[in-house]
Amino acid sequence: MKTYLPIAVAVALLAAVPLFTSSNVVLNFLVAALLIALAGQGWNLLGGYGGQYSFGHAAFFGTAAYATAILQVRYGINAWLGFAAGIAAGTMVGAIIGALTFRSGLKGSYFSLVTLAFAEVLRIVASVAPITGAGVGTLIPLDLHARAFQFQSRVPFYFIALGLVALSLIVVRAVENSRFGAYLVAVRENEDAASALGVDAFTVKLCAITLSAAITAAAGCFYAQYFLFIDAGIAYGPWISIDALLAPIVGGAGTVFGPLLGALVIKTLGEGTKLITGDAPGLDLVIYGLLLVGVVGLAPRGIAGLLTAIAGRSGRSAAKLEPGNG
Amino acid sequence: MAEVLLDIENVSKRFGGLLAVDDASLRVAAGRITALIGPNGAGKTTLFSIISGFQKPDGGRIVYDGGDIAGEPPYRLARRGIARTFQIVQPFAGLTVRENIAIGAHASHRGRAEALAAAGEIAQSVGLAALLDTPAATLTVAGRKRLELARALAIAPRLLLLDEVLAGLNPSEIRDMIPVIRAIAERGIAVLMTEHVMQAVMSLAVHIFVLAEGRVIAEGTPQQVAADRRVIEAYLGHGAANRTTAGAAHG
Numbered sequence: 001m002k003t004y005l006p007i008a009v010a011v012a013l014l015a016a017v018p019l020f021t022s023s024n025v026v027l028n029f030l031v032a033a034l035l036i037a038l039a040g041q042g043w044n045l046l047g048g049y050g051g052q053y054s055f056g057h058a059a060f061f062g063t064a065a066y067a068t069a070i071l072q073v074r075y076g077i078n079a080w081l082g083f084a085a086g087i088a089a090g091t092m093v094g095a096i097i098g099a100l101t102f103r104s105g106l107k108g109s110y111f112s113l114v115t116l117a118f119a120e121v122l123r124i125v126a127s128v129a130p131i132t133g134a135g136v137g138t139l140i141p142l143d144l145h146a147r148a149f150q151f152q153s154r155v156p157f158y159f160i161a162l163g164l165v166a167l168s169l170i171v172v173r174a175v176e177n178s179r180f181g182a183y184l185v186a187v188r189e190n191e192d193a194a195s196a197l198g199v200d201a202f203t204v205k206l207c208a209i210t211l212s213a214a215i216t217a218a219a220g221c222f223y224a225q226y227f228l229f230i231d232a233g234i235a236y237g238p239w240i241s242i243d244a245l246l247a248p249i250v251g252g253a254g255t256v257f258g259p260l261l262g263a264l265v266i267k268t269l270g271e272g273t274k275l276i277t278g279d280a281p282g283l284d285l286v287i288y289g290l291l292l293v294g295v296v297g298l299a300p301r302g303i304a305g306l307l308t309a310i311a312g313r314s315g316r317s318a319a320k321l322e323p324g325n326g
Numbered sequence: 327m328a329e330v331l332l333d334i335e336n337v338s339k340r341f342g343g344l345l346a347v348d349d350a351s352l353r354v355a356a357g358r359i360t361a362l363i364g365p366n367g368a369g370k371t372t373l374f375s376i377i378s379g380f381q382k383p384d385g386g387r388i389v390y391d392g393g394d395i396a397g398e399p400p401y402r403l404a405r406r407g408i409a410r411t412f413q414i415v416q417p418f419a420g421l422t423v424r425e426n427i428a429i430g431a432h433a434s435h436r437g438r439a440e441a442l443a444a445a446g447e448i449a450q451s452v453g454l455a456a457l458l459d460t461p462a463a464t465l466t467v468a469g470r471k472r473l474e475l476a477r478a479l480a481i482a483p484r485l486l487l488l489d490e491v492l493a494g495l496n497p498s499e500i501r502d503m504i505p506v507i508r509a510i511a512e513r514g515i516a517v518l519m520t521e522h523v524m525q526a527v528m529s530l531a532v533h534i535f536v537l538a539e540g541r542v543i544a545e546g547t548p549q550q551v552a553a554d555r556r557v558i559e560a561y562l563g564h565g566a567a568n569r570t571t572a573g574a575a576h577g
Contacts, residue, residue: 193412196409196410
């Protein structure tokens with residue numbers, strides 16, 4: 001249980017924030033960061049631990065967001081059930097894309113490009129299909145009741161987002177300490193060597209993309225409930241695929257806390273840029289690009305890797321902070 | 327001959343115009359070391375890849391433990407007890423020695439802690455105990471060869487394929503490695519090794535098959551093989567057998 005202690009501490013710290021501030025600006029900022037941390041944790045499982053770099057996590061995010069919204073708006077399904085169904089739908093898309101790409105042996109940049117293509121095809125279909133509201137998008141009608149998964153205050157949303165992030169941290173930590181996690185890392189490091197040791201690489205990767213999709217799908221469902229509006233560009237747009245991979249890479253891919261750290265950093269930078277320059281379109285992407293160059297060049301193992309290295313240098317006891325992180 | 331664990335019957339493999347393995351047949355028995363030797367490009371590594379499932383043979387049968395395994399994927403063969411090392415070492419570079427070996431140990435240990443503990447014991451048996459927590463990327467060539475061996479042993483194999491585990495080692499490292507390999511066979515594991523270090527092959531192997539241009543040209547005990555004219559010619563070129571025997575007569 002010792003390995004779960006850092007998660008408990010981090011979640012407790014974040015849970016204390018509403019005690020000190022009820023500012024909607026702060027809470028909105030943190031909810032947005034937690035949303036990216038959650039979507040990024042999904043990417044991290046497949047990309048960070050499994051070495052399969054997806055450029056199309058929007059496919060899972062968007063499908064989940066649309067499923068949640070459409071089930072409520074068009075079929076009158078309860079929002080909480082819609083939330084669960086959204087996760088199931090996103091997970092299924094993950095399993096299908098995984099089965100198709102991994103069965104055909106796609107690796108490296110080929111895998112990345114095909115996942116990008118899947119997300120783009122879904123975006124284009126969603127922007128014309130009547131069921132998604134096509135170009136107009138889908139608006140979830142305002143109904144500020146807990147049973148409709150809508151709240152007057154930002155605080156309940158904040159705690160739900162935090163709860164989902166906490167759950168994702170626990171899941172990834174559990175994977176890290178399991179045989180499945182060891183096999184996943186082995187596939188990342190060297191697929192041939194792994195299969196010579198009895199690792200069924202296809203099944204391992206398929207399980208990873210399915211679980212990865214489920215986590216990112218939860219972020220999509222949450223987005224739909226939080227903003228109550230989605231269109232094709234939001235749900236399946238490249239922005240979420242980019243945020244989902246940028247957060248773990250900046251924070252430390254293949255570490256439990258990487259996505260959370262990275263999400264806080266890129267959201268801070270993004271908001272900071274807006275404060276200084278106004279809302280110049282595309283400028284946040286320029287900043288992200290520079291950040292990515294900086295991280296890859298200077299700290300290839302992300303912030304978590306940097307912290308571990310500093311901790312390792314300044315004392316042996318500090319290394320215990322991040323047990324099991326490779 | 328002891329109980330035959332692996333029986334390769336008339337296996338062929340073609341890469342385009344090159345017949346890499348040509349109707350090769352050989353047998354490996356449990357609990358002893360069989361060697362597969364031959365000049366560079368003879369098809370040894372291709373044959374290893376076929377046995378371990380990384381390549382599919384174009385023809386022939388590979389009977390292991392009573393069943394034909396030709397064309398089965400590597401992970402399934404590994405689960406049936408066929409382990410291999412790679413000639414070009416393939417460590418999980420980002421992991422420690424212990425974590426590397428644990429991947430193999432997971433085959434029989436589901437829990438992480440048990441697998442890591444088993445990895446420690448296996449490292450002991452190949453002389454890597456002192457390096458357990460070292461990243462695999464920082465190992466020397468000799469260390470990486472031992473790691474290949476340890477990982478393969480970790481799946482508790484019945485048949486172990488060693489693809490040039492001594493290549494790239496200096497004489498003292500080779501001397502250290504020989505008893506390790508011998509001890510593996512003494513535990514009842516069938517070992518099939520390819521090797522260019524003849525001194526090691528001669529001292530380790532009970533039975534040797536010689537492959538040249540994809541065909542098995544000779545087999546027998548180390549003494550029989552060393553004296554075989556076809557083997558000498560395969561290694562040293564046409565007419566070499568005559569020259570060496572003539573040279574021996576003059577000297």
